[in-house]
Amino acid sequence: MVDRIKDTFVSAGHTIYPSPIEGEIGKHPKVRLVSVVGVPDAAKGHAIYAEVVPVAGEQLKASELKQFLRGKLPAYNIPARIRIVKDIPLSPVGKALHRAVQDNFGKRQGAKR
Template identity: 40%
Template sequence: MSRVRDMFISGGENVYPAEVESAILEHPAVAETAVVGVPDERWGEVGRAFVVRHLGAELTSEDLRDFLRPRLAKYKIPAHVDVVDQLPRTGSGKVQKSRLRSMPRTRKAF
């Protein structure tokens, strides 16, 4: 899947995950991230970020959202943030965003 096809529409606005991922990666606690669009009754789709933290780093969803506010438009800030140990990858190392989209939401999300 190409980067353009990863785009999702939130409240009538185009959101490109690569832009959101770049902003998230600027946070010093974040080692890796992937952003996907997930269905939302009000906005059509919203962002869901999967974040791998650096070993020993602390990060809450509010810390991340506060960090992103001056960097991204409000509609681009992920509505859901999940901390994961690693991102699912193909044999060639590409992140499997289709697997991320289908992952159930857990209360463990931060």
């Protein structure tokens, strides 16, 4: 498994590598772009969180993606939270900015309080 060390995290005792999860989600025909990150979780240490941009004109639900991933990934690698978004912040070379996705999650959690 090759992932940047700062992108890996531990969830419920499992070391999680975002790249293979992003790869599997990206195989769904309605997915245009995906970013997977770890977010704080009181029970697990971190939970797997994915932001997904659908292909233009397509409707996509988190439940549809979770069903798609069953059997393709171990259960502990299926994101606990999936959010369908219009866009994901990208670097100048077109890669998802994972830190920005984590920050967006944190801002939404703070707004719920």
